[in-house]
Amino acid sequence: MIKSMKFGGTSVGSVDALERMISIITKEEANKAVVVSAMSGVTNSLVACLDGKSEIAEITNGLLERYSAAAKAAMDEIVYKEYYNKLEDRVGKLAEHLETYKDAPCLALQDTIVSWGERLSSLTVAYILQSRGKGGISVTSEEAGIVADGAYGNGSANLEATHHNLQKNVLPLLEEGMVPVLTGYYGIGPEGRPMTFGRGGSDYSSSVVACGLEANCCEIWTDVNGFMTADPRVVPDAFTIHEMDYSEAAELAYFGAKVLHPRTVEPVRKRGIALAVKNTFNPEAKGTIIRNLKNSSQGILRSVASKVDLSIVKIYSSELVYQPDLVSRLVASVSGAAGNTYAVSTSLSTIAFLIPSNKLDDVINRISTMHEAQVEKYTVKGNVALICCVGDNMINMPGVAAKVFANISETGANIEMISEGASDVALNFVIPDDKALEAVRNIHKEFIGGPHEKI
Ligand code: ADP
Ligand code: ASP
Ligand code: MG
Numbered sequence: 001m002i003k004s005m006k007f008g009g010t011s012v013g014s015v016d017a018l019e020r021m022i023s024i025i026t027k028e029e030a031n032k033a034v035v036v037s038a039m040s041g042v043t044n045s046l047v048a049c050l051d052g053k054s055e056i057a058e059i060t061n062g063l064l065e066r067y068s069a070a071a072k073a074a075m076d077e078i079v080y081k082e083y084y085n086k087l088e089d090r091v092g093k094l095a096e097h098l099e100t101y102k103d104a105p106c107l108a109l110q111d112t113i114v115s116w117g118e119r120l121s122s123l124t125v126a127y128i129l130q131s132r133g134k135g136g137i138s139v140t141s142e143e144a145g146i147v148a149d150g151a152y153g154n155g156s157a158n159l160e161a162t163h164h165n166l167q168k169n170v171l172p173l174l175e176e177g178m179v180p181v182l183t184g185y186y187g188i189g190p191e192g193r194p195m196t197f198g199r200g201g202s203d204y205s206s207s208v209v210a211c212g213l214e215a216n217c218c219e220i221w222t223d224v225n226g227f228m229t230a231d232p233r234v235v236p237d238a239f240t241i242h243e244m245d246y247s248e249a250a251e252l253a254y255f256g257a258k259v260l261h262p263r264t265v266e267p268v269r270k271r272g273i274a275l276a277v278k279n280t281f282n283p284e285a286k287g288t289i290i291r292n293l294k295n296s297s298q299g300i301l302r303s304v305a306s307k308v309d310l311s312i313v314k315i316y317s318s319e320l321v322y323q324p325d326l327v328s329r330l331v332a333s334v335s336g337a338a339g340n341t342y343a344v345s346t347s348l349s350t351i352a353f354l355i356p357s358n359k360l361d362d363v364i365n366r367i368s369t370m371h372e373a374q375v376e377k378y379t380v381k382g383n384v385a386l387i388c389c390v391g392d393n394m395i396n397m398p399g400v401a402a403k404v405f406a407n408i409s410e411t412g413a414n415i416e417m418i419s420e421g422a423s424d425v426a427l428n429f430v431i432p433d434d435k436a437l438e439a440v441r442n443i444h445k446e447f448i449g450g451p452h453e454k455i
Contacts, residue, residue, distance in 0.1 A: 001030040002174060006184060006206030010223040011280040012121050015073045018128060020280050022074070024221065026134055031174040033213060034181045034204040034336055036125050038117020039066060043185075043199070046114045049098060050105075056098045064091050067120050075131035083127040085393035090119055107152040111186065111444060112194045115141075118183035118202065126181040135178040141187050141194070143181070145169050146208060148187030148195040154339050155195035157187055157208040166212030174213070182209060203261040207275065218268050220260065221280045224383050226288035227252075227259055229303045232273040234437055235444045241302060242286055245293040248302060248390050249275070251426040255342065255388030256307035262340075265290065291352035294392065300400055301391040301447040306436045308385040310342060311360050314352040315367065316376045321348055326374050330367075337366040343419045343428060354430060357382055376411060384416055385436035389427045389443060401427055407446050411438050 005028065007021050025034060035042075042063065049059045064087065065214050071083055094116045122138045125160035129136025145165025148155035173180045184202025189195030197204045205218050210218035213438055222333060224232060226240040227249060231309045250265035259277060278287035317323065330351055335341045345352045355363055360380065367378055387408075392399050404427060408415060413435035419428040431439055 002213050003028065003030045003032045003217045004206045004213065004215050005032050005036055005219045005221060006202055007037065007125075007280065008202065008220070008222045009037045011221050012036055012038075012125065013040035013122055015070050017280060018070055018125070019073055020283070021125070021221070022128055022132065022134075024280065024283055025179065026127065026132065028037075030216070031177075032179060033170060033174065033209055033215075033249070034125065034179060035184045035202060035209055036118060036121040036181060037184050037202040038121055039070075040118075041064075042117035046116060049409070050101065050110055050113060056095055057103070058327065059098070060091050060095045063094070063117075063120060064088065064286040067124050069210055071124050071127060072130045079127060079131035083123070086123055087120065090116075090123060108189075108191060108193045108195075111152045111189075111196045115183065115186040115194045115196060118185045122181045122183045123421065126179075128179065129179050135176075137178050137180050138184050139170060139173070139180040141183050141205075143169065144182055144209075144424060146182075146187035146205065146212075148189045150189075150195070150442055151339070152189065152195055152425060154198050155187060156197070156263065157204070157267065157357070159208065159270070161383055162187070162208055162320060163212040163214075166209065170209075171213060180325070195216075197261065197263070200261040202266075203264040207264045207267040209273050210273050210413060214271065215273055217274045217276060219276045220392065221278050222259060223279065223281060225279045225282060225285040225302070226258070226277045227290070229448045230440055230444045231258065231306070234306075234440055237449075238444065240286070242285070243293055243390055243423070244288060244290045244302070246275075246290055247423070247425050248392055249290045250388050252303055252305045252388060255386055255428060256305035257303070280307055282431065292323040299391070299448065300394065300403070301389050301443070303390050304440050304443045305388045305390075306385050306440050307342065307359045307388070308433050308436055310354055310386055310433075311357045311383050312352055312354055312381040312384055312430065313360070313363055313378060314350050314381070315378045316350050317374045318349050318376065320351060320374075321346060323374060327351060329370070329380060330375075333366050333370060334363055337362040343417055345417055345419070352417060354384075354386060381416065383433040384430050385433045386428055386430050387436065387439055387443070389447075390425050392425045394425065403442065404447070405429075407442055408439055411435050411442060413439060 126136035126138035147161040184205035253260040343354040417430040
């Protein structure tokens with residue numbers, strides 16, 4: 001039995017959390033590869049440093065202090081001395097990268113720098129395990145051979161190449177009874193440099209590792225009792241969904257449920273590996289198991305998520321639908337510049353794209369440089385949010401959309417775009433940003449319910 005066990009930012013973020021995590025790992029009898037995130041707040045502070053918002057010494061001293069304080073409390077003195085030397089080396093390397101970046105900023109170096117918190121967590125957790133005689137060993141994504149493709153800041157794993165490397169570099173460690181502690185969040189891109197998988201990417205790393213090790217289970221250890229009916233910070237009545245189908249979890253994660261990185265489901269789904277979401281701070285709670293599961297819903301909807309900071313770009317061209325070449329060029333062009341496109345909708349003479357607002361300038365630049373005589377004009381509607389309602393039974397139930405839209409009309413929100421039918425399990429629509437939270441709460445109240453069991 002092999003497991004990959006991923007611990008997120010809060011799960012490695014304090015002395016208490018680290019102790020809880022070590023106890024979960026050591027109680028686990030399966031062979032396990034651990035995947036870790038940066039301590040909570042660390043990646044944000046690295047991003048802030050890139051933006052020139054803090055001094056290099058301030059950030060490196062802060063990291064040295066935070067990690068060493070947590071480690072000192074958790075390991076004996078001899079191991080701690082060896083650890084501290086290695087920690088100083090890793091922090092020193094970060095300082096060098098930050099100095100280089102100051103003189104010559106570039107995208108590739110940005111990804112290297114923001115991956116640094118994971119390297120420090122991997123070292124720290126491995127040494128704590130070692131000091132307890134549990135065979136911990138720090139393995140960076142470079143050492144493991146996690147291969148990434150795509151763009152800096154938004155890479156994807158090359159599953160085939162990574163599988164080959166993990167079988168060669170990591171599986172033998174498991175077979176020797178060691179506990180490799182891998183860095184989440186990044187792989188090695190085509191230029192041989194670190195390429196991150198986007199914010200929150202350590203969940204995806206864990207799924208990629210599970211797939212590459214042909215594991216039986218991928219566990220995501222976080223700070224809530226599992227995948228819930230909504231974000232509990234938005235809907236206090238939200239409750240845990242104990243079993244979900246891969247496609248339900250994938251849709252919700254892509255459309256805003258932050259508990260899983262948007263692409264976490266795909267690698268494990270490919271091999272039929274179960275994906276579990278568990279609470280580091282309440283390990284006895286059942287959590288969520290995500291696997292192949294059809295017709296699991298009892299009510300109309302199972303869960304609702306929202307994604308804010310989106311914009312609709314609408315492109316006009318007369319009788320656009322009769323120009324399939326132009327349509328495909330526009331789709332390629334806009335999705336290339338936007339990175340993620342959350343919805344596309346066409347009419348006789350328009351095509352509308354829902355994209356992240358921070359990619360708006362890139363998208364507009366791309367459209368403007370297309371020199372398409374046929375593109376008459378474009379319009380932009382900013383400050384919109386996408387609401388994603390999921391239930392695997394929804395497609396078979398007549399009138400669900402009508403009921404949901406009637407509920408939305410009570411908030412006074414105008415529905416700007418609708419996507420239904422493309423997915424078997426999701427109903428997505430777009431409303432103004434400032435109505436998103438109210439809409440999520442209303443939908444949860446009317447169609448999902450609560451307060452139910454909280455575990
Ligand atoms: P980690 O650092 O462990 O990766 P994250 O902060 O990235 O943790 O994700 C966990 C958070 O996701 C929870 O604290 C919760 O507020 C938020 N969240 C959003 N949607 C959901 C949902 N549907 N179920 C559970 N948590 C959710
Ligand atoms: N540390 C990274 C982030 O904050 C990756 C992760 O936590 O999953 O985005
Ligand atoms: Mg996360």
